[in-house]
Amino acid sequence: MDFILETADNYVLDGLWARVLPLTANATEPATYWDMASNTTTTLSAWPRSYVPRQLISITALTLLGSYMLYFTFAWLSYTFIFNHDMMRHPRFLKNQVRQEIMCSVSAMPGMMALTLPWFEAEVLGYSRLYNGLDTYGYFYLVASVPLFLFFTDYCIYWIHRWLHVPAVYKALHKPHHKWISMSLSISYVPYSRVLPVPTPFASHAFHPADGYCQSLPYHLFVFIFPMHRFLYLFMFVLVNFWAIFIHDSDMITGHPLESVINGPAHHTLHHIYFTVNYGQYFTWADKVGNSYRQPEKHLDPLLEVQMMKGKEE
DSSP, rough: HHHHHHHHIIIIIIHHHHSBBBOOOOSSSSSEEEEETEEEEOBBBOOOOTOOHHHHHHHHHHHHHHHHHHHHHHHHHHHHHTOOOOGGGSOOOOOHHHHHHHHHHHHHHHHHHHHHHHHHHHHHHHHEEEEOOOOOSOOOHHHHHHHHHHHHHHHHHHHHHHHHTTHIIIIIIIIGGGGGOOSTTOOOOSSOOOOOOOOOOOTTTTOHHHHHHHHHHHHHHHHHHHEHHHHHHHHHHHHHHHHHHHHHHHOOOOOOTTTBBBHHHHHHHHHHHSSOOOSSSSSSSHHHHOOOOOOOOOOGGGGGHHHHHHHHHH
8 A cells, every 4th residue: 555655656646635735935935845756836735745634534535436446347347247147036146135235345345445444554554474575485485475365365255255154243344245135135144045146247356344354454464574676565455345346246157176175256155155164265175174165166166056947038
């Protein structure tokens, strides 16, 4: 976040803050300085870059803008080019469901951002272990930090996700995310029954704000425990957001070589069917260790029910 904030300050926010809250040199004239690089006079703001309230407001605006851009861009791409639109004919597909998923996601993001704000501010203040030089910790660690990040966050999210399925916690926090799987929205917790899911990629961020925050905690915690190059961390942060959208496309493609290793859309679809399986985010190993793994099988594909209905209509 420190790099994003600095870049935004350089190109947009310094000028914006100077116009909104200019620093006055006297009663009538704003304070200015001569920028030799651009050969221009620049107005100063009464709130300098180091002023924490300015940082918090700027981070809030940048985070919300970035969150909405990532969500709508990747969800639209997945919905348009990957998601099988025949799934919208499934009997469990709700009326105006896509709109409901979007509204739930959009309304949850400000709350998730507010809860996450202290982590971003701590990064800006230099408390994280993010670093700049490619060889600061050696090139081996630079490469190794990627699987370390993935395995650490995957295992932490596994247990957070599993905790969110404890009945009392599920009812209070996690139920909105599973709204898109029940034939009746009055279902509060269905641990063993088979209720067919029909989420779309737009449901990927449809969380209770506290739920979304809890599941994002490992991403933020990682860089306060382990060193990571700041640009690599930014790339991984975008990548995991894309993955969260990708695994919600209800795709049940099975039989590929990495099926027993990678927790893909088929595995997460089974999670939305059975509730108590496949809690992992990227890999299957945590579910196997925790005895919650369920192997994807073609006969479990919810699309089969759509195809059966289509056949009866014909």
